[in-house]
Amino acid sequence: MSEWVIDARGGVCEQCDREYRSRSSHWARNQDCTYPDPEDDYTDIIRGCLLSDGSLDNPNDGPPALRIASMRRAHIEWIHEQLGWLSRGITRDDSGAYRLRTLSHPVFGRYWTWMDGPPAEGWTLSRPIARCWYACDGGLEWPGTSTRPRAQWTITDDAKRAACKRVLREQDYDPMEWERRLALSFDETECFLEWLGEPTPGSGYKWTLDRDEYERRRDLVGSVQ
Ligand SMILES: [Zn+2]
Numbered sequence: 001m002s003e004w005v006i007d008a009r010g011g012v013c014e015q016c017d018r019e020y021r022s023r024s025s026h027w028a029r030n031q032d033c034t035y036p037d038p039e040d041d042y043t044d045i046i047r048g049c050l051l052s053d054g055s056l057d058n059p060n061d062g063p064p065a066l067r068i069a070s071m072r073r074a075h076i077e078w079i080h081e082q083l084g085w086l087s088r089g090i091t092r093d094d095s096g097a098y099r100l101r102t103l104s105h106p107v108f109g110r111y112w113t114w115m116d117g118p119p120a121e122g123w124t125l126s127r128p129i130a131r132c133w134y135a136c137d138g139g140l141e142w143p144g145t146s147t148r149p150r151a152q153w154t155i156t157d158d159a160k161r162a163a164c165k166r167v168l169r170e171q172d173y174d175p176m177e178w179e180r181r182l183a184l185s186f187d188e189t190e191c192f193l194e195w196l197g198e199p200t201p202g203s204g205y206k207w208t209l210d211r212d213e214y215e216r217r218r219d220l221v222g223s224v225q
Helices: 023-029 039-051 073-086 106-116 127-137 158-170 186-196 211-223
Strands: 003-007 055-057 065-070 087-092 098-102 138-141 150-154 176-178 181-183
Touching (some): 039 065, 039 073, 039 106, 039 127, 055 106, 065 073, 065 106, 073 098, 073 127, 127 138, 127 150, 127 186, 150 186
Antiparallel strands (some): 003 087, 055 065, 065 098, 087 098, 138 150, 150 181, 176 181
16 A cells, blocks of 8 residues: 655635645536646646656546656655645655656646657757756766766657657757667766756755765665655
C-alpha cells in the first residue's frame, strides 16, 4: 500500500465555500462551481513534467490526470508546489518512490499527443520548461579525466530524443547525440546552467560543477528519505 505523505485531495471550494473530499468530483457534480482554467499559469510546468517522465492517464474515462514520480522527496515537493491546486498530493510506495498525481482536469486533454513524444510544433523550450526537465531527468558527467562537466540526458525514446534535440537547437545549443543520450559541450553546459538560474529544491547537485562535490551531494540527496 502506498501512503499519502502530502494529501491535497480535500479542502474548501473557493467558489461556494463548501468542504469537499475530492476537488475534481466537487466541480464535476456542482453545476454552480466550475473548473478554474489553469492554462496560463501551469502550461510550462505541465510541459516540463511531460518532457521528463511524467505521463497522463484517465482510468475512469473522465478528464486526464498527470502522474510523475521521483526518489527525491524535495524534488517532488517542488513539483507539487509548482502545480498548485492541480496537485492532489504525493504518495510513497514500497519501493521508496514518491508519486505525485494531479486531479483530473480537462486542461490535460490537449496534452494527450505528448504521450507519443513532444509535438513538432506549437511550443519552445522556455526557461521554466528546461529547468523542470533538467531537474527531473538531466545531470552532469565528467568524461574521462575532464575537470569540466557536461550536461546530459538519457532519452531512450527516439521521437522524444529528436524533439529534445530540436528544441535545444532552437535555443542555440548544439547537443551531441550518441547511444540514446544527448549532451552539451563544456562551454554550453555552463551557459545552460546559468540560463536555468537558481537550482530547484532537491536537485542542487545538478548545478554543481565540481565532480567530488556533485557526487557527495547527489549521494546525500539519495540517502535522505
Ligand atoms: Zn464549490
